[in-house]
Amino acid sequence: MxxxxxxxxxxxxxxxxxxxxxxxxxxxxxxxxxxxxxxxxxxxxxxxxxxxxxxxxxxxxxLIDSHTHLWQGPLKGLGAGMWGMGDYNRHIFPLRERFSAEDVGDATFATGVEMLDNGITSVLDFCHNVMTPGHAEAGLAAHARTGQRVLFGYGMLGRFDTLAADHAWRLDQVRALSREHAGGGDALVRLGVALASMEFAGLQMVKAEMLLARERGLPMTFHQNVAGQIHELHEAGLLGPDMLPVHCNPILDEELALLAQCGCGISFTPESEVGDGRSTRVIARAHRAGVTPSLGVDVPSRVALDLFSQMRLTFLLMRAEEAECERASGRWPLARYPGTPFIQPRDMLAYATVNAARAIGMGxxxxxxxxxxxxxxxxxxxxxxxxxxxxxxxxxxxxxxxxxxxxxxxxxxxxxxxGALIGGTRDQAAAATARVRERLFGGIPA
Incomplete structure (x- = not known):
């Protein structure tokens, strides 16, 4: 652009x-x-x-989105009726293996343009669709075209059946790309590492990724979906402020304290959490614990590329939880007293700006x-x-x-x-989406 x-x-x-x-x-x-x-x-x-x-x-x-998989933009609507992670793992995630490098480039460009149109000036693109070196190169090239500010989270989680065998070339490519796209500074497109999930890759493989990221000065992010992982990273001496855990629904209060101590934030994706049937209590718990929350869309296959909706939903979820606690304690009808309600609309704007800037290493x-x-x-x-x-x-x-x-x-x-994007990029983005759908499905799926 x-x-x-x-x-x-x-x-x-x-x-x-x-x-x-x-x-x-x-x-x-x-x-x-x-x-x-x-x-x-x-x-x-x-x-x-x-x-x-x-x-x-x-x-x-x-507005800054701290967790979205941009390659899923052309899959908009395919996740509409999903029920839990099982549906996602059966119907959406496996589609990445059908994406060519060209598809990743087109999808990334189209999604980034739509985000810009919607006021999302920065995004952490958690690209867990690096199936070949060309996929990463295409994603980075697409980001350079959109004009959006991007932290490209190079996805270390490839095919499950070749994860160990492919690990070496992924590490080598991160090392090579880091010479061109530094993790620090204020470049428009920066490189980060989206760590392989510990539940699939194990601690030792993830540790190798983290050591490389720190050697090259690259920020890190990872899906935190299994209880105890923050403790495990802490015990291994790996937890640090250069990491952004995502979701964190099962996290313990003691683990939130560890994150607060080392200056970590978390990325919360409210509409995705609700859609997967996860607990949404972590966002209020994190806020109270001093862990700065930020927000993301997560899965464009199901969720609109709209941070206004995510701010609003998060505010309502947090108010609903606080009201539930008040009722459970016998304090009904609701009444104001010092410290209650503790969350305000302005806090949500901070989540999507100040906190998110910290989350992507640009506070x-x-x-x-x-x-x-x-x-x-x-x-x-x-x-x-x-x-x-x-x-x-x-x-x-x-x-x-x-x-x-x-x-x-x-x-x-x-x-x-x-109200108009510069340079006719809406039409270019729509055409890119159409190309991906044509190659994957022969057009728009019925």
Whole structure:
């Protein structure tokens, strides 16, 4: 996706900076020079700037998805009626073996463009569809085309029957790719390692992956679906702040304490968790334990590429659980008292911005609207009929939807403006999806 980078001035917006030093600003301006935010304030100098008039609109940091398998985008709808992980493992996950490298490239591009259109400026792509070296290369090349900010989680979990035999070439490719795509810094496309699941690969294989990732300075992420794995990593001396566990539904309170001690967050995928019949209590437990939660879509085969929905669902799940605890304790009807309710809509926006920036290893540069931060921003129209009263962050979480996304800026470049993606990429993404479906199914499956 080609777009020019120039000095920009967003003028007159309600700015939700998510920065504790700036807070919210009414009718404020944001000046962007190059890749970064140069100033935030009132009546900023517009000299030499392309002005984006934003009166009546809400400016938020770009939304960050900390866990999605982008290769599944063209499979949208195939997981709609799934019942638990058994259905997923029978009907969705095995399809990856039918994806060619070209399919992974097309699917990744199409999904990334749709995410950008929906205000998701950054994503951790947990690509567990690296069936050959070409699959990883195609995925990375597709990400370079979209203009989305990406941490590409190179998937170490290949075919179950050749997992051990294929391990050496995967390690070798990660080592080679790491010379081109560093895990640190602020590059638009960075490399990370999506560790093989411990329940399938075992601790020793995963340990080899972790040692390589740390040798090369690459962030790591892994599915945490089995009780006791955090303890196991801790006992092996492997737990660290460069890891992002996902789901964590069976995690023990003691394991949450270990994550908090080492500065780990977790990625929670609420709609996917509910769809799989998992417990959703971990998100509140993590928040209370000081483990910073972030959010992801997870499986586009079933879940819409929409972080507004994930924020809203997470808020409702957490409020429902807290109300259930109140009722069980005999405190009914509900009443407010210090510390209850403990979760607020604004917390959800933090999950998808500040916390998620930390989760992908960019907490100093992303997730806030403040001078010096990278210019990843989303401008929202507050609705066709009226803006919400009260906290504008509550509007974003409880009222906004993807159709409100007016303007998207990534790395100082305008990717969407006035509701239209730059460069006709919607049509390109739709065509890429159609190609994948044609090759896999002969068209759209009945």
């Amino acid at each position: 080609n777009s020019s980078r120039q000095t920009l001035l967003i003028r007159g917006a309600t700015v939700l900076s998510m920065d504790p030093g700036l807070g919210d600003l009414q009718a404020a301006d944001v000046r962007i020079e190059g890749r970064r935010i140069a100033a935030v304030g009132l009546d900023l100098d517009s000299t030499g700037a392309d002005c984006i008039e934003a009166q009546g609109m809400i400016l938020i940091p770009g 100093d540069a992303l997730g806030r609207i403040a001078p010096g931060c990278l210019a990843d921003l989303v401008l929202l129209r507050p609705g066709r009929y009226s803006a919400s009263l009260g906290d504008p962050a509550a509007h974003v979480v409880l009222q906004a939807n993807v159709s409100d996304v007016d303007t998207v800026i990534v790395d100082g470049r305008v990717r969407k403006r006035g």
